[in-house]
Amino acid sequence: MWEGFNVTLEPQGVRTHGAPTDDAREPAYERAAAQAGGAGHPLDLAQAVGVDGAKTAHAITGRGRRESGSNVAPAFDAHHPPAQDLVDDCVHCGFCLPSCPTYVLWGEEMDSPRGRIYLMNEGLQGEALDDTMARHFDQCLGCMACVTACPSGVQYDKLIEATRQQVERRYRRTPEDRLFVSSQKAGARKTGSARRSSRW
Numbered sequence: 001m002w003e004g005f006n007v008t009l010e011p012q013g014v015r016t017h018g019a020p021t022d023d024a025r026e027p028a029y030e031r032a033a034a035q036a037g038g039a040g041h042p043l044d045l046a047q048a049v050g051v052d053g054a055k056t057a058h059a060i061t062g063r064g065r066r067e068s069g070s071n072v073a074p075a076f077d078a079h080h081p082p083a084q085d086l087v088d089d090c091v092h093c094g095f096c097l098p099s100c101p102t103y104v105l106w107g108e109e110m111d112s113p114r115g116r117i118y119l120m121n122e123g124l125q126g127e128a129l130d131d132t133m134a135r136h137f138d139q140c141l142g143c144m145a146c147v148t149a150c151p152s153g154v155q156y157d158k159l160i161e162a163t164r165q166q167v168e169r170r171y172r173r174t175p176e177d178r179l180f181v182s183s184q185k186a187g188a189r190k191t192g193s194a195r196r197s198s199r200w
Contacts, residue, residue: 074127074129075126075166076166077169077170079169081123081124082159082163084121086158087120087121089153089154089155093151094114095149095151096112096114096146096150098149099146100113103115113156115136116159117156117159119136123163123166129170134167134171137160137167142160144157
């Protein structure tokens with residue numbers, strides 16, 4: 001857990017303020033992030049910062065997106081995982097939050113650099129790489145605005161690069177995602193050969 005935060009995880013499918021919910025799809029780390037932000041539930045956190053609840057529900061739970069059902073344990077293998085010392089550089093101050101486009105758009109802690117670093121640490125501790133965790137890593141735009149905003153000098157660029165390699169190796173994509181990636185690679189090959197032939 002983050003130092004300085006007093007977070008208590010509640011049973012699956014129960015909000016901390018006592019109102020039961022029928023949606024038990026938010027994993028413990030998303031509920032913990034919401035509680036750290038002063039909300040009992042991820043949707044409450046988004047509404048507190050003025051984000052549209054429908055968009056947030058889609059971003060948090062992936063409603064409308066087919067899940068692969070992949071659940072690899074642990075999340076990272078021994079081949080160049082995110083470096084623990086770089087993860088530990090993050091002091092969770094929150095200076096990165098306003099610089100992150102996905103956090104500004106959705107108001108979801110795990111779609112911020114701080115939240116993704118928290119997930120990286122969870123992966124290094126042996127947490128499974130499930131659909132939700134992979135989606136939060138995928139949704140990073142790679143703009144690296146957080147790198148210049150960070151007063152602690154966290155090297156988020158190295159962390160997300162190492163994490164993405166792990167995700168691509170260890171997470172099984174849906175058939176739709178695999179088809180999209182293969183079509184992108186085929187398009188890149190055609191463009192590359194067209195450029196080479198035009199040089200002659």
